[in-house]
Amino acid sequence: MMYHPDVMGVDALAEKIRKIPNFPKEGILFHDITTVLQSPEYFRLLVDLLTYRYMGQKIDVVAGLDARGFIIGAALAYQLNVGFVPIRKKGKLPYETISQTYELEYGNATVEIHTDAIQPAARVLLVDDLVATGGTMLAGVELIRKLGGNVVEACAILEFTDLDGGKKIRENHVPLFTLLQNDGAM
């Protein structure tokens, strides 16, 4: 069963995301997608909206960013009938990896990918829940490109327009699709 995208739109999704002021630190308005995930209707809406966008685009593999990109990315990969590749925080992947360090809205992080996860010239869809500074998404793009993959598109539910992360990603010649755009400020 699939919802047609016109039936319930992205506005409903925007309202369903819970906003928590000052988490994990003062001044951050945390956008909590668990409220979407825990609702059967909204989780389906989210996955279906993305499925409709990518079902005709010859995606070879979906890569998801640790941790929330795993949830959306795995569901999307299943729908598109392709495999799923996790891009994980440092030290979690057991086989040979390559890594990329980047800056976050609140700190620093390194992400890794297995060296055999992406085939050369593979058409990769990169997925996360949101783009804040864009650092995480760009680190993912970098890893996929280092392995010879083509990022067909990077996608997320939400993009914070005040932080220019989306702009930064697009300036790096990465097509970026976000279902929602808002001023992430409190």
Ligand SMILES: O=P(O)(O)OC[C@H]1O[C@H](OP(=O)(O)OP(=O)(O)O)[C@H](O)[C@@H]1O
């Ligand atoms: O655009 P950016 O500034 O890079 O921020 C966006 C990233 O931050 C959050 O993850 P976080 O690093 O908090 O990790 P988590 O998913 O493990 O909570 C979010 O899920 C994105 O992955």
Ligand SMILES: Nc1ncnc2[nH]cnc12
């Ligand atoms: N404001 C925010 N809410 C949720 N996840 C985030 N990752 C980076 N900034 C975030």
